[in-house]
Amino acid sequence: MERFIECWEGLDDPRTGNAGLHDLHEILAIAMCAVLCGAQGSVDMGLFAKSKEPFLRGFLELENGVPSHDTFSRLFRMLDPEQFRAAFQRFMAGFSGQCEGVVAIDGKVLRRSFDRASGKSPLHMVSAWGCDQRLVLAQIATDAKSNEITAVPKLLEMLRLKGTIVTTDALNCQRAIAGQIVDQGGDYVLALKENQATLHDDVVLHLNDPASEKITAEPVVDADHGRIETRTATISTDIAWLIEDHRWPGLAAVGKVERIREIAGKTTSETAYYLLSAALTPERFNEVVRSHWGVENRLHWRLDVVMNEDQDRSRLGNGPHNLAVLRHMALNVMQKDTEKGSLRGKIKRAGWDDAYLARLMTLF
Known part of the structure; x- marks a missing residue:
């Protein structure tokens, strides 16, 4: 006690x-x-x-x-x-020690925490998940998904990021967040989508141009629960023109991961694009991107399915x-x-x- x-x-x-x-x-x-x-x-x-x-x-x-x-x-x-x-x-300072490896940032809504009588929206918890340690390192609450962008900088302030790689979804691919991660001594791998429209278009054109300098790793194949997924990672550090045009904080490389999934005889494919503050090998880049999904599979899924968090009616x-x-x-x-x-x-x-x-x- x-x-x-x-x-x-x-x-x-x-x-x-x-x-x-x-x-x-x-x-x-x-x-x-x-x-x-x-x-x-x-x-x-x-x-x-x-x-x-x-x-x-x-x-x-x-x-x-x-x-x-x-x-x-x-x-x-x-x-x-x-x-x-x-x-x-x-508790975590003495429990898990120094942050290390990949730190995934992601949010989750507690669906039953809304209160119609007072007009209170569901609670939105943004968590920092230590992918290597498999522990929740920190969390912060907001009252709406739209506020996650403002909550993430406060969450990062709680962490010692030196020597870590921070990953986020496209919502948090923001200049201020990238700059803060670098200032705190960490590196980042940020998912890039149309919310950064011009930068996204330039990265897509560059990585899909046969003439651009880039390195592609051998495909990695995973098979589990009736699903076969093939992931191919590509990295390019020949981005002086991107850095000049966009002035993105700490940008050192761009990358893409092409995924092909086979489920029940049906095949789907997608390509995800990323900004990196370190010139990772394509193999390591693939591992980091894969690690990010640990926050969904090992944290959010467990909270929802095993601990039944979404059904808790505390409001x-x-x-x-x-x-x-x-x-x-x-x-x-x-x-x-x-x-x-x-x-x-x-x-x-x-x-x-x-x-x-x-x-x-x-x-x-």
Whole structure:
């Protein structure tokens, strides 16, 4: 509990009077245990606390009994989301160490977090995913997809980017974001589409010109779940004229990845274009682009399908934001656990095996 409490240093307790009947850190510990066991909201947390009281009394005082679901709901609605996010960053600073490898930036909407009565739009969480570490490194919330561009610079400020390669989708292919990544000592591989229309057209013409100088890697073929995908990466560093014309911060190379997919006898193809701040080999470029999809497959998919985040109906106050951060922490703890097994299997085991759940809590 001492190490767990250290994670929440600087987090103010917003409750007053009788609302503060239960200890803040004990409520947070119960909530974390509940999420590790598959709880999706305050009602689940209340049921977990009641059914697991003997286990919880093994390391908690619970002087006033176990909290009710109203207690959990009230606390997470009232907690300052910035302080809660800062606590997550302190947790990650000691949990994962220095950022390294590929850091993928992407956003996700919590679909059930809207509130029609108050006109509140669904919460949009923008996350930094450590593709090599397979951990959530940082996150920040916005109230709309359109605000993701302004949220990403704040997210990058939370990270130490020296020696990393930051990847984003085309929405965040922006001069300010590229410049910030370079200024913070990182490199970037940014997806390029029509939102940068003139630059996109020039890159397409250059990479598809037979006379331009470029290097193409051998095709890489992956086959999984009935799908065969062939990816061919091409890089060009002969772009002095592009740099002169567009003045893009840190631009050192441009590249494209041609993908051919075969699914159930049908073949589709697409070509994606990218801006790079480092002259990667086409083989490494292919690996980096492929790594970016880890934020979809290993973070967003798990949150939606395994942890059922999109069905959580927490809508009031700061609840959606704070519970999303709590899920990220739980996901990281599960990922840090060295025992083999799927996330779904680990969640079930935590609910069934008190000793395993206790061991997960020692990872804080």
